[in-house]
Amino acid sequence: MIITFGALAVFFLSIVVILMLSWIRDRTFSDYAVGGRSFDARFQAMSFLNTYFPGAVITAFGGMAASVGALSFYFVTYTMLTVVLMYLMAKPVWVWGKAFDLRTQSDLLALRFGSRHIRPISAVLGIVTGLPWLIMGMLSLGFLFQHLSLQSLSFENAVIVGVVVIAFRQIWTVWMGMRGVVISDMAQGLVAYVGGSAILVGMIAWMVTAKGITFASLDPKMLSIPGLGSAEGPLFVFSLLLTGTIGGWCWPAIFVRLYTADGVRSLKKSAALAVPLALVFATALLVFGMLGSQILGVAEKPDEVIFIVSLEAGGLWLLALAGVVVMAASMGNIDGHIQATGAQLANDLVGTYWTLDHRQLIVVAKGGMVVLTLFSAWLATLDLPALFAIAILAYQGVIQLAVPQFLGLFWKRGNAVGAIAGMSVGFALVIVLEYFYPMSLPWAYGLTSGLIALAANLAIYVAAAYLIPQTDEERQRVDGLFARIEDVSPAAAEAPPPPDAAATRLPA
Amino acid sequence: MTTLRRSFHGTPLWIYAWFVLDALLVLTPPLHWAVTGDTTVLGIPAAVFYFVAVALVVCASLVAAYLAEVSAGSFEP
Numbered sequence: 255m256i257i258t259f260g261a262l263a264v265f266f267l268s269i270v271v272i273l274m275l276s277w278i279r280d281r282t283f284s285d286y287a288v289g290g291r292s293f294d295a296r297f298q299a300m301s302f303l304n305t306y307f308p309g310a311v312i313t314a315f316g317g318m319a320a321s322v323g324a325l326s327f328y329f330v331t332y333t334m335l336t337v338v339l340m341y342l343m344a345k346p347v348w349v350w351g352k353a354f355d356l357r358t359q360s361d362l363l364a365l366r367f368g369s370r371h372i373r374p375i376s377a378v379l380g381i382v383t384g385l386p387w388l389i390m391g392m393l394s395l396g397f398l399f400q401h402l403s404l405q406s407l408s409f410e411n412a413v414i415v416g417v418v419v420i421a422f423r424q425i426w427t428v429w430m431g432m433r434g435v436v437i438s439d440m441a442q443g444l445v446a447y448v449g450g451s452a453i454l455v456g457m458i459a460w461m462v463t464a465k466g467i468t469f470a471s472l473d474p475k476m477l478s479i480p481g482l483g484s485a486e487g488p489l490f491v492f493s494l495l496l497t498g499t500i501g502g503w504c505w506p507a508i509f510v511r512l513y514t515a516d517g518v519r520s521l522k523k524s525a526a527l528a529v530p531l532a533l534v535f536a537t538a539l540l541v542f543g544m545l546g547s548q549i550l551g552v553a554e555k556p557d558e559v560i561f562i563v564s565l566e567a568g569g570l571w572l573l574a575l576a577g578v579v580v581m582a583a584s585m586g587n588i589d590g591h592i593q594a595t596g597a598q599l600a601n602d603l604v605g606t607y608w609t610l611d612h613r614q615l616i617v618v619a620k621g622g623m624v625v626l627t628l629f630s631a632w633l634a635t636l637d638l639p640a641l642f643a644i645a646i647l648a649y650q651g652v653i654q655l656a657v658p659q660f661l662g663l664f665w666k667r668g669n670a671v672g673a674i675a676g677m678s679v680g681f682a683l684v685i686v687l688e689y690f691y692p693m694s695l696p697w698a699y700g701l702t703s704g705l706i707a708l709a710a711n712l713a714i715y716v717a718a719a720y721l722i723p724q725t726d727e728e729r730q731r732v733d734g735l736f737a738r739i740e741d742v743s744p745a746a747a748e749a750p751p752p753p754d755a756a757a758t759r760l761p762a
Numbered sequence: 763m764t765t766l767r768r769s770f771h772g773t774p775l776w777i778y779a780w781f782v783l784d785a786l787l788v789l790t791p792p793l794h795w796a797v798t799g800d801t802t803v804l805g806i807p808a809a810v811f812y813f814v815a816v817a818l819v820v821c822a823s824l825v826a827a828y829l830a831e832v833s834a835g836s837f838e839p
Binding site: 478541 | 772781784785788789791794795797798799800802805806807808809810813814816817818820821823824825827828829831837
């Protein structure tokens, strides 16, 4: 245990030292919430990966590959396509973000639709749907600490230890805000995805050469995916891919990364830098999971494949390294999630109805982050048997943000009534459909509740766009917003933000 | 200037065409149905080959998009 916990302690201390050395006092709430829009493409790329690929992805998708097989590779494909959406969104989101000092996803919706009420509604939707994944991230640390303790900790006690460690880590998240999150994402990301890819490829090579495991060794059922005539329905794979693609940028913690870049060029370059690494890491993880299914003990506990195989392949040292990889990935997601939610609590909920100065907003955000950390840590220690089902439901719910978010960015029509009504009806429909048809809809050919609700959401948005007349004033306002994207000069798009961005804050 | 050499918001139109192709390759159900079953391609399960090959195409489009915008001077002041 000295080796395994020692490696984890060294990694943890290294991150803390990096954070302490890079501390800069935040002058404004924008500094705290979006890191002063100051990060280059390398930081942006690693920051995206460290939020998008949490430790729970390593355990959950590694486990899915070990239990289901080829279907798990849909994860690789939709991950790539979701970055295409990011590439397309980069310019409008960043340019509007800088011009109007936007700090959250809900800020963007409030600006685009000229409505302050859409801000808390969308924020609540994002916060509520994100909470189960935050708890799942903390729970995945239970696997980590149980294996690093060489099974001397029960799973329940391992979860408690993991939650305490990750809650302790949030001291620096609360203290340093987004700047600390992005800087630590670089270090954590290098360990998790560069180091992690190397470890995974090494273990794949070990399984092929030392154990003789190849795709040909696997159960033929693991090589196939649901198609025509399958129990899941012919559109099941399509649903997984579409939901994953549009869902990626609906999570507030991921969306806010679009504001932290120092320009549109950095955002687009970060996409080009992130995707090759994401492709290698995700493919290696899933190949590893599939082949790892043949290692003794994995079939019974597929979610623990990385710990079981690493211990067998390389003993305690490799187990320790695998543990550090999972910890690095978990830290990035959990601290990014908590930071983004704290900013939303201050900016989108409290800040919408009370006028707060920069210092007060930072205090409220920090307080919210402390409360959220303690609340989610407490929930993670409870017995929540339906958590995974709730987390799946949350994904179907959060994609309801996609309609106003994407159409709002690329279509001048559309209004606050359609956006709010569409999102609300879509989210309610998800809950109703999941209540009556939990996990699958037998009459929908494999479509998920989220996609059916998304169609209703879209219909409401489009109907409202055409049925509710746009006033001349509103048309001019929206035209003005889009003119900023069309006319913005590259130099203006790359310029640093104004010293006190509050002066150009969006209208309430 | 041909249509594909034109640009929109600084991004060449052929990149948008490639992005549309990406979406079609990823999201067209008949392609998913074509790779069901336990057949293999180059020793790799057909479904795995499809998912990774399409991911590679999308990855290449993003790298190409950035390089095309740089060479077109989209980011120059």
